[in-house]
Amino acid sequence: MIPLLLLLLAAPLRAADADADLKRDTLAHTKALVALDTSNPPGNEIIAARYIEAALRKDGITSELYTSTGTRTSLVARLKGDGSKRPLLLMCHTDVVPADPAGWKTPPFVPVEKDGYLYGRGTADVKGMCGAQMAVMSWLKRTGAPLVRDVIFFAEADEESGAPVRHIDHLLRERPDLVAAEFAINEGGNSLWKDGKIREVRVEAAEKEYMDLTLTAKGKPGHSSVPTADNALARLAGAVARLAAHEFPVALNAVTRGFLERQAETGEPAVAAAVKALLAAPAGPRRERAATALAVLAPELGAMLRDTVTPTMLKAGYKSNVIPADATATFNARLLPGREAADMIADIKRVVGDPLIEFAFEPPTRKPVGAMPVDTDLFRAAVAAAPGVRVMPYMAAWTTDSQDIRGTGTIVYGIDPPMTREDLERVHGEDERLPLAGLDWYATYLRDIVVRTAGK
Numbered sequence: 001m002i003p004l005l006l007l008l009l010a011a012p013l014r015a016a017d018a019d020a021d022l023k024r025d026t027l028a029h030t031k032a033l034v035a036l037d038t039s040n041p042p043g044n045e046i047i048a049a050r051y052i053e054a055a056l057r058k059d060g061i062t063s064e065l066y067t068s069t070g071t072r073t074s075l076v077a078r079l080k081g082d083g084s085k086r087p088l089l090l091m092c093h094t095d096v097v098p099a100d101p102a103g104w105k106t107p108p109f110v111p112v113e114k115d116g117y118l119y120g121r122g123t124a125d126v127k128g129m130c131g132a133q134m135a136v137m138s139w140l141k142r143t144g145a146p147l148v149r150d151v152i153f154f155a156e157a158d159e160e161s162g163a164p165v166r167h168i169d170h171l172l173r174e175r176p177d178l179v180a181a182e183f184a185i186n187e188g189g190n191s192l193w194k195d196g197k198i199r200e201v202r203v204e205a206a207e208k209e210y211m212d213l214t215l216t217a218k219g220k221p222g223h224s225s226v227p228t229a230d231n232a233l234a235r236l237a238g239a240v241a242r243l244a245a246h247e248f249p250v251a252l253n254a255v256t257r258g259f260l261e262r263q264a265e266t267g268e269p270a271v272a273a274a275v276k277a278l279l280a281a282p283a284g285p286r287r288e289r290a291a292t293a294l295a296v297l298a299p300e301l302g303a304m305l306r307d308t309v310t311p312t313m314l315k316a317g318y319k320s321n322v323i324p325a326d327a328t329a330t331f332n333a334r335l336l337p338g339r340e341a342a343d344m345i346a347d348i349k350r351v352v353g354d355p356l357i358e359f360a361f362e363p364p365t366r367k368p369v370g371a372m373p374v375d376t377d378l379f380r381a382a383v384a385a386a387p388g389v390r391v392m393p394y395m396a397a398w399t400t401d402s403q404d405i406r407g408t409g410t411i412v413y414g415i416d417p418p419m420t421r422e423d424l425e426r427v428h429g430e431d432e433r434l435p436l437a438g439l440d441w442y443a444t445y446l447r448d449i450v451v452r453t454a455g456k
């Protein structure tokens with residue numbers, strides 16, 4: 001039997017487009033999934049699971065359906081390897097955020113090809129990815145080439161949840177065997193597509209964790225003609241100012257370091273210079289100053305360097321001549337990967353430094369997960385499968401279910417279909433879309449990564 005990698009390398013020589021089937025299947029599955037309304041809530045992901053089950057069955061791939069409650073159903077399909085290495089998991093979610101047709105130019109649950117794009121709710125987040133993963137499973141099955149590890153496809157329900165107990169919590173508690181793997185590929189990378197070409201592959205390998213907190217000051221209410229020393233509003237204002245001005249220490253990990261090294265090569269000159277200064281500075285005051293300078297030039301890069309706590313809401317008083325009895329401020333914190341919430345909470349209290357301020361925290365419910373290593377077979381495959389393209393590790397300021405899978409010890413990377421910046425802004429918004437050529441490119445890229453990681 002011909003080794004899978006050789007088969008792949010020979011493919012471009014055989015026909016004009018040896019991957020026509022792979023691309024056609026990817027698009028067909030994406031469109032079929034977009035046409036199924038899996039708005040969450042209520043999700044009703046069972047309709048997507050049934051479609052996928054039937055489609056994979058045509059290629060002789062059997063699936064297992066897992067239901068947590070009602071019609072919240074995930075699908076898992078597995079192609080067996082020889083067991084010499086642990087499995088590779090391909091995961092995507094089948095639910096989408098709701099869409100109000102009133103704001104859309106095309107009906108959100110009708111897939112429409114127009115001007116080089118596929119329009120519809122879920123095209124970008126992330127039914128295009130599900131379609132490509134399905135097509136890759138079928139491609140592997142049809143070629144029948146040997147695998148050194150199982151390749152598992154996991155079409156997950158209820159990712160856009162926000163509920164305290166989610167489908168993934170049920171699944172990982174009751175059936176962790178379904179998704180146990182050494183490596184996984186999920187959404188989250190936001191690779192960049194521009195002028196019909198892949199510009200940059202971002203492999204999401206770390207996520208910041210989300211925490212809300214509220215500060216409350218209380219004091220004696222009264223008439224403003226007689227000022228008091230314990231004015232709740234003034235006390236709170238001081239606390240807000242101290243916390244907002246505080247810079248938590250810079251902490252770089254393998255992912256942010258790798259990303260910044262790429263920015264130093266490719267960023268606009270002023271930003272590149274600031275990044276170089278930061279990377280060259282030893283830990284301590286010089287590095288802190290370099291980080292602050294970079295954050296002024298590029299706030300989104302600055303946010304990757306530290307834990308952040310930023311004020312978002314303020315509430316106090318109801319009348320201009322009345323001293324209020326209390327005042328509250330809400331902050332949103334983003335914790336670097338691996339940061340313990342309890343340590344962060346202690347630091348926040350210390351920075352505020354006022355025993356009369358009351359705190360309420362909503363710490364993350366999952367245990368902290370550090371940045372993924374990037375010295376792995378899967379990362380090397382992601383680089384090798386995109387010759388001539390910048391492939392860089394990336395830390396997201398958002399959270400995905402990758403964190404739950406990472407919590408089980410699996411190395412998870414976000415590698416999803418590329419989008420233009422404008423497409424990215426439409427995710428969760430109106431007229432969501434995905435570039436058709438980008439989806440084609442992604443299908444072959446994903447297949448190549450899988451072959452390099454799991455092929456014999």
Ligand SMILES: [Zn+2]
Pocket residue numbers: 093125126159187
């Ligand atoms: Zn998503």
